[in-house]
Amino acid sequence: MKKIVKQIYPSIKTKQCWVTFCSTFVMALALIFVIIKNTAVKASISSETTIAQLEEEAFDDSFENDDDMQMTDSADTNEEETIANDNNHSIKLKSGDTLLNILTATGVDYNNANDVYMSVKKVFNPRDFRAGQQIDVENTDSNGSKVVNTLSSTIRTGERLKVTLNNDGSYTAAIEKDELIEELLSASGHINGTLSHSMSKNGVPSKIVANFISIFSYSVDFRRDVKKGDGYEIIYENYLTSDGKVAKNGNIIYAALLLGKNKVELYRFKDSRGNIDYYNSKGFALKKTLSRRPMAYQSNRISSYFGRRRHPIYKDVRIHWGIDYPAPKGSLIYAGGDGVIEVAQYRSGYGNYIRIRHNSEYSTAYGHMNGFAKGMRPGTRVKQGQVIGYVGSTGRSTGPHLHYEVIHRGKRVNPLTIKASASENLRGKNLTNFKRQIAKINDTREKMFAEKQKNEKLARK
Numbered sequence: 001m002k003k004i005v006k007q008i009y010p011s012i013k014t015k016q017c018w019v020t021f022c023s024t025f026v027m028a029l030a031l032i033f034v035i036i037k038n039t040a041v042k043a044s045i046s047s048e049t050t051i052a053q054l055e056e057e058a059f060d061d062s063f064e065n066d067d068d069m070q071m072t073d074s075a076d077t078n079e080e081e082t083i084a085n086d087n088n089h090s091i092k093l094k095s096g097d098t099l100l101n102i103l104t105a106t107g108v109d110y111n112n113a114n115d116v117y118m119s120v121k122k123v124f125n126p127r128d129f130r131a132g133q134q135i136d137v138e139n140t141d142s143n144g145s146k147v148v149n150t151l152s153s154t155i156r157t158g159e160r161l162k163v164t165l166n167n168d169g170s171y172t173a174a175i176e177k178d179e180l181i182e183e184l185l186s187a188s189g190h191i192n193g194t195l196s197h198s199m200s201k202n203g204v205p206s207k208i209v210a211n212f213i214s215i216f217s218y219s220v221d222f223r224r225d226v227k228k229g230d231g232y233e234i235i236y237e238n239y240l241t242s243d244g245k246v247a248k249n250g251n252i253i254y255a256a257l258l259l260g261k262n263k264v265e266l267y268r269f270k271d272s273r274g275n276i277d278y279y280n281s282k283g284f285a286l287k288k289t290l291s292r293r294p295m296a297y298q299s300n301r302i303s304s305y306f307g308r309r310r311h312p313i314y315k316d317v318r319i320h321w322g323i324d325y326p327a328p329k330g331s332l333i334y335a336g337g338d339g340v341i342e343v344a345q346y347r348s349g350y351g352n353y354i355r356i357r358h359n360s361e362y363s364t365a366y367g368h369m370n371g372f373a374k375g376m377r378p379g380t381r382v383k384q385g386q387v388i389g390y391v392g393s394t395g396r397s398t399g400p401h402l403h404y405e406v407i408h409r410g411k412r413v414n415p416l417t418i419k420a421s422a423s424e425n426l427r428g429k430n431l432t433n434f435k436r437q438i439a440k441i442n443d444t445r446e447k448m449f450a451e452k453q454k455n456e457k458l459a460r461k
């Protein structure tokens with residue numbers, strides 16, 4: 001039996017070798033083909049000045065909307081171009097149109113159309129024009145022939161492409177942005193199913209819902225704390241273009257969760273240093289507890305606790321000022337809380353060392369790192385959970401681990417027993433400004449929710 005296995009085994013091995021060899025060969029061929037093809041594409045892009053190739057850059061017709069249908073219907077009556085006079089053209093793009101052919105159709109020659117095309121390309125890819133979009137072109141007479149004088153088109157909500165002819169005959173293209181109008185929107189309701197589902201059903205944009213959840217994620221355990229019938233309130237910014245279209249969502253300025261009889265309210269505030277955070281009505285910062293184990297590698301192992309211990313290298317009793325978390329070399333180390341990097345350098349016994357200041361009370365330190373993440377230097381602002389470096393064994397260390405310290409008012413304390421907050425409560429002038437701001441928000445809030453509360457009271461009767 002053993003013999004047979006042995007005999008079969010080599011033949012299988014040879015077969016496997018052949019299969020590996022053949023597939024590698026095929027893959028290599030495919031790779032060469034892709035490289036050749038890419039070179040060809042690059043070549044065609046670099047010779048983009050030739051008109052024939054430009055003409056092939058037709059617009060995608062991914063917007064098959066009602067407007068297009070109308071276009072096709074009215075094409076018979078030749079109304080797709082509203083001509084005010086010979087020089088003013090208002091063109092609605094059809095699928096298959098190219099910027100070049102619509103320009104030459106207005107009476108300018110290929111060279112002029114190409115000049116316009118090249119200037120547009122510097123700020124906007126002409127292939128991103130869509131069927132149904134409108135382009136306004138104004139031509140002018142120059143030395144007996146027509147040239148484009150101006151071109152304009154709304155390319156995105158609130159953004160307009162503008163091309164103008166300069167005195168020297170060249171063109172300048174730019175994208176002009178509408179000044180946006182800020183408005184405040186509110187929503188409130190009861191939670192039925194998940195919070196995000198309830199909010200979305202109430203018309204709150206998904207991006208705002210995600211922000212709402214992340215704001216509360218430090219203080220609320222959504223799976224455990226939120227029950228059916230609990231409520232929420234939200235006020236957020238929304239930005240509109242001058243013609244009333246939504247350009248983008250803004251910040252959440254007020255968020256509240258009604259959990260049973262307990263209402264958790266948060267107000268957005270920018271302090272005098274420019275730090276933005278959410279606070280309760282008393283100006284207390286959202287509790288963002290410092291991580292006890294700020295790393296990606298998940299294990300319960302601790303190789304050395306805080307306090308007196310026999311030193312693994314010096315073999316005498318010393319105080320160990322942090323916690324040692326063994327982890328494979330290179331695994332990710334996170335910032336234990338929001339803060340600013342104070343130190344990021346090699347420090348003898350510590351090896352590669354980072355210290356983060358979280359507020360006037362707390363800092364955290366990280367030792368024996370294999371290396372720092374990109375951009376980690378004094379003054380860099382970091383968020384809790386952001387990667388700051390990698391586990392290593394630099395300095396006086398016997399193996400790869402993270403040496404983690406929590407420093408409270410300049411003294412190193414046990415990271416496992418502290419209840420530290422990474423955020424600071426508002427005081428002094430900041431608190432005064434905050435109180436003034438929340439009075440305004442509360443005013444707005446009362447007005448916004450008054451109508452709704454009235455309706456709810458009627459419904460209860």
Ligand SMILES: [Zn+2]
Binds near residue numbers: 320322323403404
């Ligand atoms: Zn240590």
